[in-house]
Amino acid sequence: MTPRVALVGAGPGDPDLLTVKAARLLAAADVVVHDALVGDGVLALAAPHAELIDVGKRPGRPVPQELISSLLVELGRSGKRVVRLKGGDPFVFGRGGEEAQALLAAGIAFEVVPGITSAVAAPAAAGVPVTHRGVAASFTVVTGHRRAGEPDVDWRSLARVGGTVVVLMGVSERATIAAELMAGGLDPATPVAAVQSATTFDQVVARCRLDELAATPIEPPATIVIGPVAALALTTDAVRAGAR
Ligand code: SAH
Numbered sequence: 001m002t003p004r005v006a007l008v009g010a011g012p013g014d015p016d017l018l019t020v021k022a023a024r025l026l027a028a029a030d031v032v033v034h035d036a037l038v039g040d041g042v043l044a045l046a047a048p049h050a051e052l053i054d055v056g057k058r059p060g061r062p063v064p065q066e067l068i069s070s071l072l073v074e075l076g077r078s079g080k081r082v083v084r085l086k087g088g089d090p091f092v093f094g095r096g097g098e099e100a101q102a103l104l105a106a107g108i109a110f111e112v113v114p115g116i117t118s119a120v121a122a123p124a125a126a127g128v129p130v131t132h133r134g135v136a137a138s139f140t141v142v143t144g145h146r147r148a149g150e151p152d153v154d155w156r157s158l159a160r161v162g163g164t165v166v167v168l169m170g171v172s173e174r175a176t177i178a179a180e181l182m183a184g185g186l187d188p189a190t191p192v193a194a195v196q197s198a199t200t201f202d203q204v205v206a207r208c209r210l211d212e213l214a215a216t217p218i219e220p221p222a223t224i225v226i227g228p229v230a231a232l233a234l235t236t237d238a239v240r241a242g243a244r
Pocket of ligand 1: 037086091169221224
């Protein structure tokens, strides 16, 4: 079956960080169903005739996931070439799995096109390698966002895992996250780097210690990196430049 719907990762923000396949599918799409975090630079790569549908979940104007899934099923049946564009990678906290399940259940052929996840790209944009020889042999990617009815992250156990902790969607819960990690035994002096709007013109990097995280101003979307690697700043760009 030729895929009618593609669940496509748009990467962290910079259009240059799209995959070649994502750019090709975008240029050929009839309909692009996208999230709020997908920037104009990426959307500009869609075909001029393509219909753009913003289903971004924003406070005060939520689009229920079931509605997005049924929209994809309906569009998939229409015979149009549909690109479902998600920030980062579609299967990393992108709810792409649920959309894939809906398409499977409806018998609609689809494909998944991975993207560069912000879990890795945002730290990199600040010159933070998530693993580093002799410093961190693993990294754990967690959500900081608590949803009713879903299992919470066991922060205290995570504190004992070692390696780097990468928190997505953690800005509003950062005080609790820091407190729980310290209660689990993580050193209050553990370095933290928070990368806001990574790889876009609005990128801001904040660095602090774990016990300063609660009081450090950070605006979403941000990726928070906790661990000794967060003290590194392996970059020569004082000011980021490029076409974003
Ligand atoms: N599927 C996405 C993650 C979706 S959850 C991915 O793989 O990247 C949304 C969270 O991703 C945000 O709350 C933030 O923590 C992170 N994020 C997305 N874009 C970002 C960016 N440009 N800079 C920093 N963090 C980002």
